[in-house]
Amino acid sequence: MGHHHHHHGHSHSHNDLKGRNLLISIVLNIAITLSQVIGGILSGSLALLSDALHNFSDVLSLVISYVAQKMGKKQASKHRTFGYKRAEILAAFINASTLVIVAIILMKEAIERLVEPQEIKSNLVIWLALIAIAGNGFSVLLLKKDSEHNMNMKSAYLHLLTDMMASVAVLIGGVLMKYYQIYWVDAALTMLIGIYLIYMGYDLLKESTKVLMLFTPRTIEIEDIVESICTINMVKNVHHVHIWQLNEEEVHMEAHIDFTEDIKLSQFDEILEEIEEHVYHKHGINHVNIQPEFDKCDSKSVIVQD
Known part of the structure; x- marks a missing residue:
């Protein structure tokens, strides 16, 4: 059995910066x-209270992301041979789930408020919305870069981005209530925020679930890999293939390979190196x-149900 890693990680200083930004x-x-x-509570604004609920979910999601990011750096051990490399994917899954749950709660409250509109002290709503936009806007800028290539950071970033948008909606609602006495807009905007949260959260939930379920990354075509490996000298057949993503930085592949000759181990090592490169x-597979097999009687299907 031959295996190899192509290490491709981030520096400690980068991880420390991620942690600081999250804090x-x-x-x-x-x-x-x-x-x-x-x-x-003082103004009677549902949009403001729902925004606070979402902000509280932001705090929880950021704490989860922070803990996962710290855990991901822990070393492997005899009982945890992969270490905690999946911690950030798990955090992304939890955070995406909470985005969808929060959205459903917001939409339920918005429907109740649409049925029974209430007068709202709009001045307080406007000022607090401005504070939230400034705070969340700064946090969004801090996490934006890392969110582009890390599911965990993306989940935290999405919580903050949607919350910033929610605050913008609350601000618009506050202005409309102050100058035009349109009180139903508070609930209508809450409903729109909820719909947007479900839209954003579902996509991340789907992606993190695929990684946790050991699905083959969508950018990889197994047939292409099998065909290209079969062009290597002395390779007769590639079968029993598994390809999965451990985390954002590691894609693993295991396979059985039939050889045309009963080759030496030293020859196998040379061919293995060629396959790895x-x-x-x-295909970006780094593990x-x-x-290796020769004349072994087993299933030669590319995908074998274990």
């Missing part, structure tokens, strides 16, 4: 949540585990 965002969101809860540069 700053946590502190900012705790302050915003507290101010919105007080303001929502090939699948890494063409390869190959079982």
Whole structure:
């Protein structure tokens, strides 16, 4: 059995920066949540209270992301041979789930408020919405870069981005209520925020679920990999293939390979190196585990149900 890693990780300083940015965002969101809860109760604004609820879910999601990011750096051990490399994917799954749950709660409350509109103290709503936009906007900028290539950071970023948008909606609602006495707009905007949260959360939930379920990454075509490996000298057949994503940085592949001759181990090592370089540069697979075979009587199907 031959296997190899192509290590491709981030530096410690980059991870420390990610952690620091998450901590700053946590502190900012705790302050915003507290101010919105007080303001929502005093003004009677559902949009403000629902925004506070979403902000509280932001705090929880940021804490989960922060803990997962720290855990992901822990070393492997005898009982945890992969370490905690899946921690960030799990965090992304939890955070995406909470986005969808929060959205459903918001929409339920919005329907109740549409049925029974209430007068709202709009001045307080406007000021608190402005504070939330500034705080969340700063947090969004802090996490934006890392969110582009990390599911965990993307889940935290989405919580903050949607919350910033929610605050913008609350601000618009506050202005309309102050100058035009349109009180139903508070609930209508809450409903729109909920729909947008479901739209954003579902996509991330789907992606993180695929990784947790060991699905083959959508960018990889197994047939193409099998065909290209079969062009290598002395390779007769590639079968019993598994390809999965461990986390954002590692894609693993294992397969059985039939050889045309009863080759030496030293020859196998040379061919294995060729396979590793090939699948890494063409398909981004950085951990390869190959079982060599010669005239073995087993299933030669590419996908074998274990």
